[in-house]
Amino acid sequence: MNADRRGSFIVSVGDLLASWNLPHATGRVYGLLLVSEVPLSLDMIAAELALSKGSVSTAVRQLDSWGLARTIPQPGSRRLLVEAAGGIASLLEASHARAKTLIAALREGEDLVSTDPARRRLEDVIGLFASYVDVGSQMLSTYRRQQERGKES
Amino acid sequence: MNADRRGSFIVSVGDLLASWNLPHATGRVYGLLLVSEVPLSLDMIAAELALSKGSVSTAVRQLDSWGLARTIPQPGSRRLLVEAAGGIASLLEASHARAKTLIAALREGEDLVSTDPARRRLEDVIGLFASYVDVGSQMLSTYRRQQERGKES
DNA sequence: CGTTAGATTTAGTACGTGCTGAATATGCCC
DNA sequence: GGGCATATTCAGCACGTACTAAATCTAACG
Numbered sequence: 001m002n003a004d005r006r007g008s009f010i011v012s013v014g015d016l017l018a019s020w021n022l023p024h025a026t027g028r029v030y031g032l033l034l035v036s037e038v039p040l041s042l043d044m045i046a047a048e049l050a051l052s053k054g055s056v057s058t059a060v061r062q063l064d065s066w067g068l069a070r071t072i073p074q075p076g077s078r079r080l081l082v083e084a085a086g087g088i089a090s091l092l093e094a095s096h097a098r099a100k101t102l103i104a105a106l107r108e109g110e111d112l113v114s115t116d117p118a119r120r121r122l123e124d125v126i127g128l129f130a131s132y133v134d135v136g137s138q139m140l141s142t143y144r145r146q147q148e149r150g151k152e153s
Numbered sequence: 154m155n156a157d158r159r160g161s162f163i164v165s166v167g168d169l170l171a172s173w174n175l176p177h178a179t180g181r182v183y184g185l186l187l188v189s190e191v192p193l194s195l196d197m198i199a200a201e202l203a204l205s206k207g208s209v210s211t212a213v214r215q216l217d218s219w220g221l222a223r224t225i226p227q228p229g230s231r232r233l234l235v236e237a238a239g240g241i242a243s244l245l246e247a248s249h250a251r252a253k254t255l256i257a258a259l260r261e262g263e264d265l266v267s268t269d270p271a272r273r274r275l276e277d278v279i280g281l282f283a284s285y286v287d288v289g290s291q292m293l294s295t296y297r298r299q300q301e302r303g304k305e306s
Numbered sequence: 307c308g309t310t311a312g313a314t315t316t317a318g319t320a321c322g323t324g325c326t327g328a329a330t331a332t333g334c335c336c
Numbered sequence: 337g338g339g340c341a342t343a344t345t346c347a348g349c350a351c352g353t354a355c356t357a358a359a360t361c362t363a364a365c366g
Contacts, residue, residue, distance in 0.1 A: 006265055008261070025325075051326090054327075055326075057344055058324095086277060087281065088281060088282060099172075113187075113188050118188075121237060128296060129169070135291075138288075194312095206357090229364075230364075
């Protein structure tokens with residue numbers, strides 16, 4: 001049945017966002033939005049995902065604040081429709097920001113150890129982590145550039 | 154004072170490992186090992202980090218299982234000494250492994266949505282995440298190669 | 307063997323966090 | 337303004353998880 005695949009897709013997206021420390025429920029809402037062809041109301045979301053209206057409300061606001069969803073007010077009603085708004089790029093960038101302050105803190109302590117087997121080990125760990133973050137950042141910025149190009153056409 | 158810098162370095166390493174879902178205490182143990190010139194006993198670790206012996210024991214075993222520390226048995230005593238063993242590379246690789254099964258699950262659901270504004274959006278999200286993981290993997294494997302080269306000299 | 311020094315395991319506890327349901331706020335229409 | 341529909345906020349609860357302290361296990365040495 002197809003509802004199964006839909007369901008497992010949705011929980012996968014939940015896992016994905018959970019790995020960036022968003023609540024699983026919030027991630028599932030995003031997953032649902034991604035596979036929906038049309039914008040959804042909060043009640044529909046709550047019904048399909050078996051969540052309370054309260055949870056859905058906060059989840060949507062979180063998604064909105066991360067740029068993962070946008071809410072469309074309906075003229076003549078208080079009802080909001082919600083749709084996915086592209087990119088997890090902002091999530092990745094946020095975690096990079098955290099990572100960079102972390103790297104700075106590590107560098108700060110780098111000269112606490114001076115003699116050599118330990119010193120090399122330390123530099124190696126910090127260096128690896130730093131270049132890991134770097135390569136991700138680079139990739140993100142080229143992605144951003146491509147996206148801009150796509151828009152202006 | 155220098156103990157402060159030492160301390161904040163240690164909690165930074167704790168934060169770092171915590172971002173890979175290891176307990177903060179475990180991460181702090183790793184941090185302490187990184188800035189120690191000599192191997193430490195479990196009791197010393199417990200004393201310096203104000204942790205119970207039990208916590209330190211499990212923390213060390215976790216680190217060992219991730220290849221982040223190794224334990225050195227002392228002949229003629231039951232006491233173990235512990236030292237840092239390089240690389241967070243294995244942590245990164247593990248999270249990549251998780252990410253790849255995740256990507257597979259997402260691809261599985263990709264054709265749940267067929268008509269086009271939604272379809273493109275979905276492909277974009279999955280594609281970005283996939284290439285993000287890819288670039289990290291590549292970087293890790295070149296790192297591994299360099300390390301091998303360093304060893305064999 | 308018994309004792310001692312240490313590491314490991316286990317039961318219990320405390321804490322953070324996310325979800326629910328109810329209460330409250332806000333906008334819409336008459 | 338009153339009443340209705342919908343969204344938001346908040347207090348309370350439930351659950352997972354990590355830490356502690358005590359009990360248990362294991363090895364070394366007399």
